Amino acid sequence: MELLEGKEKFIQAWGALGSNWGVNRTMAQIHALLLLSPESLSAENIMEELKISRGNANMNIRALIDWRLVYKELKPGERKEYFVAEKDLWEVVKQIIIQRKKKELEPMIKVLDEISSVEGDDIATEEFVKMVREIKLFSSKADSTLDTLVKADSNWFVGTFLKMIR
Amino acid sequence: MELLEGKEKFIQAWGALGSNWGVNRTMAQIHALLLLSPESLSAENIMEELKISRGNANMNIRALIDWRLVYKELKPGERKEYFVAEKDLWEVVKQIIIQRKKKELEPMIKVLDEISSVEGDDIATEEFVKMVREIKLFSSKADSTLDTLVKADSNWFVGTFLKMIR
DNA sequence: CTGTACTTTCAGAAATAAATGAAAGCAAAT
DNA sequence: ATTTGCTTTCATTTATTTCTGAAAGTACAG
Structure with a gap:
């Protein structure tokens, strides 16, 4: 070629x-x-x-x-x-994570917070709130996991993580 | 509300x-x-x-x-x-990873393989091939890391991983 | 101050993606 | 074999995103 x-x-x-x-x-x-x-x-x-x-x-x-x-x-x-x-690809990926987290994940978490204050004493409301809380919990975990990931350095990521996880 | x-x-x-x-x-x-x-x-x-x-x-x-x-x-x-x-959000994320990996990452790796066979003995070609190889290496690592991640179960992910990484 | 070499902006044009709704398909029920 | 109740398809329309190019902006040089 x-x-x-x-x-x-x-x-x-x-x-x-x-x-x-x-x-x-x-x-x-x-x-x-x-x-x-x-x-x-x-x-x-x-x-x-x-x-x-x-x-x-x-x-x-x-x-x-x-x-x-x-x-x-x-x-x-x-x-x-x-x-x-920027030629360090890990840096590129990190930047993308940082930017998209800020633009997407964080606003989502804000909305989840807002809507978990829905009021009402019927079953439907209870179920709604339960689901929203669950999603909120998951999103927050994802958020902090990504934070940690972004702080970790490249070598650690591709090396240690891979071994640990196996 | x-x-x-x-x-x-x-x-x-x-x-x-x-x-x-x-x-x-x-x-x-x-x-x-x-x-x-x-x-x-x-x-x-x-x-x-x-x-x-x-x-x-x-x-x-x-x-x-x-x-x-x-x-x-x-x-x-x-x-x-x-x-x-599907209400298990970890399952949702996993599915998205699987699908997008297949649709995006894997074709990219294929292209990188193809173009790493560029021929020529000049500096420009050498540099090109070097960069392509580097990207290929990174992509393959990402690919296998994602594979492992997808195989890991939810609890492990949100629990152990978070602790380990801190 | 004026010209020159660039960079930035933005209204409109072009390209792309997504949605509509009517028609065609399909299969269970009669 | 036909109707009935529902799903799927797809040509057209509509909405969204991206690109163009000319005009305006900026700042250094003389």
Whole structure:
């Protein structure tokens, strides 16, 4: 296989994967391109390689920076901005967990808290409250487990955990 | 808060959560409704409660069954089909992991295998292959870790794991 | 201050995903 | 063999998300 073909395939695949992970296709493709690129790339470079518009490139680069999956790099003497991907995949996964936990899990827990104060003395209400409490308990556990996971370092994760769990 | 209002809020929140997890909004709402419902519901019931069309209800119930998050229940003497949600949340999470791993992670690993055979003796190719191998290694580790996780039982997970990890 | 080299914004266009509802399928009941 | 009660399909419509490109913004250089 040719290098160019391989690169192309990787970008496609990473894009498809990302689009199921709260990261849109283009965002993931930019990340893929940067992952494969040993040197940093400019917005211009990215637009050309992925054949996307300036606006699209800009918006998604910024989003990647917000997610801390990409960093800005300023070359001395140059006005243009360059970008580098976070290449430590464990760091990438961690960031995604952190972001999505904040955006999804935490609001859910808040709602569960609110609705567990439903009042009424009938069976239906009791059952509802019981279920909600159960879900709340599970979510809280998931939340703290993820916190711990995120604090754990990469080597620990891939090494020790795997052994322990077997 | 009123029972009805609480129910409504939960369905909304679960729908929003689901829509970020490869489960579309309506699918997640149906699941939420069934989670809250101590008895099984018919397609008709679901259509009414969520105010959705027959086709929509049917398609999403089907999908939930495919994901093993909902089961069919046939009441003796009745022609109509009834549905119940999987209520063990750890089971729900497990199913989602299993399905998404199959649909996303495994194809990614396949692509990584393919493209790690890129040929060429220049620096660029070498760097490409190195990066791809690294990603492949990480993905395979994630894959087997998830396998192990899925095999572990709920109590072990929420209990022992949490203690161990601290 | 003015030009230059960039980055950011955003209204509208295009692409994609999801929902509708009527028609077709299916199988138990008569 | 036909009706009846329900499920499934799918072409069309509707909603949502993403992308474009031109215009506006920013800031350094001369």
